[in-house]
Amino acid sequence: MSDIDINKLRVDRQQTSSPTVTKKRRVKVWHILVLLFVAALAYFHFFPSAVLVQTTQVVSAWPSQQYVLLDSTGYVVARRKAAVASKGTGRVEWLGVSEGQHVKQGTVIARLENHDVASAYKAAVANSDGAAAGVLSAQTVLSDANDNLHRVSFLYNKGLVAQITMHEALSRVTRAKQSVAGAQATLAAARANQDNAQSALDYTEIRAPFDGVVIARSANVGDIVTPLSSAADAKGAVAVMADMSTLEVNADVSESSLGSISVGQPCEIALDAFPDRRFRGEVSAVVPAVNRASATVTTKVRIIDIDSKILPDMSARVSFLSKQVPVDQNKPVLAVSPQAIVKRHDHDVVYTLSAKNTAQEIPVTVGAQLSGVRAIQGNLKVGEVLVLEPAKKIVDGTLLKLPETH
Structure with a gap:
């Protein structure tokens, strides 16, 4: 077996990648980076991050x-008010009024049992x-005596009667x-x-002392009415009346503000019962006494x-004004916090919060400063949510986010 040349099995790393392959790989990396950048831009364009705002x-x-x-608070009162009662004592036989009913001065509103008083009046009339008749009888006797004196005087002057007869005629x-x-x-x-008995009879008919409205019934048919209301279960009055044309507000003003x-x-009156209305008023009197406990002075404001x-x-809030507002201008206006108004392209605008939590630019016309708010005119309505102190990056359509509430 021949020897194997191991060097031939060695890999030459310098020859594994050519310049062309390396260039292609670099191009692919740049393409990926560009795609990622474009994807990021598209994401931020179509899914922008929300801006945290106060509203x-x-x-x-x-x-x-303005x-x-x-400002002060108080209550509505009637300057003319009365607890209607009788000067006499008796049981209520008839009561003809109810709460809220308008009555005229002199109208009988209740009647007491008067059988005994009526009998006493009839007796007084008979005595009168x-x-x-006794006066007429005495005058007849006097007329007869004068006629007799005239006759006796004539006879006395003729010397036909004695002097004693003349004296008797004079004495008569x-x-x-x-x-x-x-x-x-x-x-x-x-x-x-008789007049006294007539007055006692009149006292059994209780009449309205002035034109007004019954605001309370203090007794019912069958109740005993007495002036001092000292008897058990007795009533001092049958009804309470008020003259509604004399309504005013008693407002407590701090003594430090009396100046x-x-x-x-001029004043403006706001009633809790009618929050959407304002009533004109004026100071009618300043009570010359200070409440030590509250350091206030009662001021009467006529409505x-x-x-x-x-x-x-009724509870009321009174605003004391430096001048009277004309009637044609005394209407509610739209107002917002001055911090919600910003300048955009030399125009005053506000940004509302839409249903999709995006900003909607609304042009407005700025009016007078009204206490802590500013009057405006624009396509807005009461209760609409606005962005407070909108930043410059907030434009029409900007996605907004509200603070989380805990």
């Missing part, structure tokens, strides 16, 4: 907010009639005059008793725009 909302604001000096006239005076005094006393308030100052839906004891 705010479009709100409704009132033009009066004139607000200070008897006293009047004097006694008749005294009888007339006594009868007239008796008649006056009887008529006074900003004056009588006649100018009286509405039948406004009721006593």
Whole structure:
């Protein structure tokens, strides 16, 4: 067996790859890198990364907010209010009103049992009639006495009667005059008793003291009503009335803010019951007393725009203004945080958050500063979500992301 040349089995590594193969491989690598770059661009184009943003909302604001000096809270009250009762004591026989009913001044709203009082009045009338008859009788006696005196005087002057007869005639006239005076005094006393009985009878009919609305019924048929309400289960009043034309707001103002308030100052009133409405008002009085516990002063604000839906004891917020807002301008406007408004191509715009979480550019017209918000006009509505402090990279269509809530 011949010897094998092992050197022939050695691989020459320098000759394993030619220059042409190496060049092809490099081209393939560059193609792969370019494809990866294009794929990355396509991914970021079609699947861009979301921008984290803070949001705010479009709100409704009132033009009066630019004139607000200070705010206060209080309650609606009626300046003219009364607990209607009787001066006499009795059982309620009839009650003719209910809560919310409008009544006119002098209208009978309740009646007490009056059989005993009516009988006393009839007796007083009879006494008055008897006293009047007594006066007539006494006047008749006086007339007869005067006629007798005239006749006796004529005979006395002729010397036909004695002097004593003349004295008796004079005495008779004097006694008749005294009888007339006594009868007239008796008649006056009887008529006074009749008036008293009439008043007692009138007290059994409880009437409305002014035009107003019944806001509460304090008694029912069968209840005993007494002025002092001292008896067990007795009522002091049958109903509570309020004059709705005198409604005002009692607002508590800090004593440190009294310098900003004056009588006649315009105000704007917001009621919790009507959050979408505002009512004009003005300061009618500042109570000259300070509450030590709260260091506040009660300020009475008259409601100018009286509405039948406004009721006593409604909670209210009062804004004291530096000037009155014209009626035609006192309407709600759209407003946003000033930080939501940015300049794009020399125009004021805001960015809304669409249903797909993308930014939508909305041109707006900027108005007055209203407290902490800015009035705007644009294709927006109350409650719409806006981007707060949008960065320059946010444009129309930018994908947005909201902070996670825990």
